[in-house]
Amino acid sequence: MTEQTAPTTAAGEPATPRGEQTRQLILDTAMRLFRERGYARTTMRAIAQEAGVAVGNAYYYFGSKDHLIQEFYARSQVEHRAAAQPVLDRESDFGPRLAGVLHAGVDVLTPSHGFAASFFKTAAEPTSPLSPFSEESSAPRQAAIDLFAEVVAGSTAKVDAELRPQLPELLWLAYMGVILYWVHDRSPGQAKTRQLIDGAVPLIDRLVALSRLRVLRPVTRQVLDLIRTLRH
Amino acid sequence: MTEQTAPTTAAGEPATPRGEQTRQLILDTAMRLFRERGYARTTMRAIAQEAGVAVGNAYYYFGSKDHLIQEFYARSQVEHRAAAQPVLDRESDFGPRLAGVLHAGVDVLTPSHGFAASFFKTAAEPTSPLSPFSEESSAPRQAAIDLFAEVVAGSTAKVDAELRPQLPELLWLAYMGVILYWVHDRSPGQAKTRQLIDGAVPLIDRLVALSRLRVLRPVTRQVLDLIRTLRH
DNA sequence: CGCCCTTCTTGAACGCGTTCAAATAAGCTC
DNA sequence: GAGCTTATTTGAACGCGTTCAAGAAGGGCG
Numbered sequence: 290m291t292e293q294t295a296p297t298t299a300a301g302e303p304a305t306p307r308g309e310q311t312r313q314l315i316l317d318t319a320m321r322l323f324r325e326r327g328y329a330r331t332t333m334r335a336i337a338q339e340a341g342v343a344v345g346n347a348y349y350y351f352g353s354k355d356h357l358i359q360e361f362y363a364r365s366q367v368e369h370r371a372a373a374q375p376v377l378d379r380e381s382d383f384g385p386r387l388a389g390v391l392h393a394g395v396d397v398l399t400p401s402h403g404f405a406a407s408f409f410k411t412a413a414e415p416t417s418p419l420s421p422f423s424e425e426s427s428a429p430r431q432a433a434i435d436l437f438a439e440v441v442a443g444s445t446a447k448v449d450a451e452l453r454p455q456l457p458e459l460l461w462l463a464y465m466g467v468i469l470y471w472v473h474d475r476s477p478g479q480a481k482t483r484q485l486i487d488g489a490v491p492l493i494d495r496l497v498a499l500s501r502l503r504v505l506r507p508v509t510r511q512v513l514d515l516i517r518t519l520r521h
Numbered sequence: 522m523t524e525q526t527a528p529t530t531a532a533g534e535p536a537t538p539r540g541e542q543t544r545q546l547i548l549d550t551a552m553r554l555f556r557e558r559g560y561a562r563t564t565m566r567a568i569a570q571e572a573g574v575a576v577g578n579a580y581y582y583f584g585s586k587d588h589l590i591q592e593f594y595a596r597s598q599v600e601h602r603a604a605a606q607p608v609l610d611r612e613s614d615f616g617p618r619l620a621g622v623l624h625a626g627v628d629v630l631t632p633s634h635g636f637a638a639s640f641f642k643t644a645a646e647p648t649s650p651l652s653p654f655s656e657e658s659s660a661p662r663q664a665a666i667d668l669f670a671e672v673v674a675g676s677t678a679k680v681d682a683e684l685r686p687q688l689p690e691l692l693w694l695a696y697m698g699v700i701l702y703w704v705h706d707r708s709p710g711q712a713k714t715r716q717l718i719d720g721a722v723p724l725i726d727r728l729v730a731l732s733r734l735r736v737l738r739p740v741t742r743q744v745l746d747l748i749r750t751l752r753h
Numbered sequence: 754c755g756c757c758c759t760t761c762t763t764g765a766a767c768g769c770g771t772t773c774a775a776a777t778a779a780g781c782t783c
Numbered sequence: 784g785a786g787c788t789t790a791t792t793t794g795a796a797c798g799c800g801t802t803c804a805a806g807a808a809g810g811g812c813g
Binding site for chain 1: 798799800801802803808809
């Protein structure tokens with residue numbers, strides 16, 4: 290009652306469509322149940338019942354159960370960006386910046402490790418719009434890549450001129466690798482994923498530094514050519 | 522009628538249990554339908570009907586629809602091994618051996634690209650027994666790793682002593698990466714995956730050679746330590 | 754208010770993967 | 784062959800994600 294119910298702005302388009310509250314209600318309920326019971330054991334009927342709506346109503350807002358996950362991704366991405374801010378403000382060296390951002394990503398996801406693992410498969414399906422490589426995910430993906438662009442741009446590291454434009458996407462790819470490991474990581478608190486980050490970052494740091502060496506120029510170019518070829 | 526029906530060997534255990542024919546029939550039917558219609562659009566009812574058995578009978582032999590895929594993996598692995606044999610016989614240099622084996626793997630999978638992509642997600646799920654990292658897949662995984670061990674063992678390449686025992690598994694991991702790319706590869710005939718192999722193999726070759734250099738010893742060790750730590 | 758159009762909501766129904774108690778066939782021992 | 788045990792086969796039934804025809808609720812306009 291205290292909330293405004295679907296006001297219409299002076300402009301033609303409604304600021305918040307009527308169903309926005311219902312949408313959020315369903316989404317919040319779904320996330321809660323996913324966390325409580327896991328993805329597979331949370332039924333659409335249960336989500337609808339707990340949210341106090343009909344099953345079909347959930348499908349009015351979300352095309353499928355999988356689409357609820359896409360919302361989860363979007364939320365996580367925003368959280369990741371926020372969690373990374375202090376690191377970006379504080380650090381100026383490339384290594385610590387990268388490590389901080391990677392750790393921030395894992396930090397954000399940690400509470401969801403249990404159920405994130407169970408629906409990870411959906412994201413891995415190439416034909417799925419949920420794939421991180423898909424057209425439909427291009428917005429959150431680009432946001433993530435931009436985050437790594439900030440890691441590079443704000444650092445004092447000197448990067449090979451040819452490597453520089455490719456680097457953010459490569460770092461994002463490395464992040465996807467970290468996530469892949471994290472999903473499979475059954476160590477307590479996913480401690481091994483932390484070790485992976487702390488072990489891999491110095492290597493990446495060194496690799497980036499080495500790419501400028503005259504001797505390694507041909508190799509650098511060879512790698513970059515390959516990557517450019519393989520990109521769609 | 523011309524076939525032997527469930528003979529019993531002199532030893533206690535039956536060479537072919539009675540249901541083996543039914544099992545193979547269901548499996549062959551399933552593979553045919555997967556190829557014809559894709560994984561998702563092939564129903565268990567359709568498999569059973571085409572094979573001329575009841576639905577429940579399929580579940581007597583295969584715990585789930587996903588388990589049919591596991592059989593597909595096992596078959597593919599055997600085919601891969603066979604397809605790699607000529608390369609292993611012919612080549613003695615590390616690079617060509619590795620490239621040949623990787624290409625052989627893709628060769629074997631190519632006819633199934635359409636439906637392999639659609640069920641790839643099941644393999645990616647960490648909790649699934651179908652995951653290439655899972656306990657249940659350890660037999661076919663080990664067979665695959667052994668194949669890469671042959672790539673190394675039979676080659677004239679000199680490999681760093683510390684790297685050598687880890688190398689087969691690392692190459693298998695690289696192969697998994699190739700498969701991951703292949704699954705997402707929509708270029709005609711998956712030509713880009715071929716480019717990936719041809720581009721990556723020289724790099725791997727060079728990296729392996731470099732690992733013996735005294736200057737790079739610390740880095741090599743650092744990488745290997747990290748890998749050992751991360752392995753479960 | 755009465756009318757119309759859009760947005761939202763409902764729940765029964767469909768097809769799917771999967772389960773399971775019951776029925777049947779096969780082999781073994783006497 | 785009779786009886787027993789194990790291996791195999793059946794198909795109805797369950798719960799799930801999803802669809803969709805039907806209706807309810809708003810809001811704009813005369």
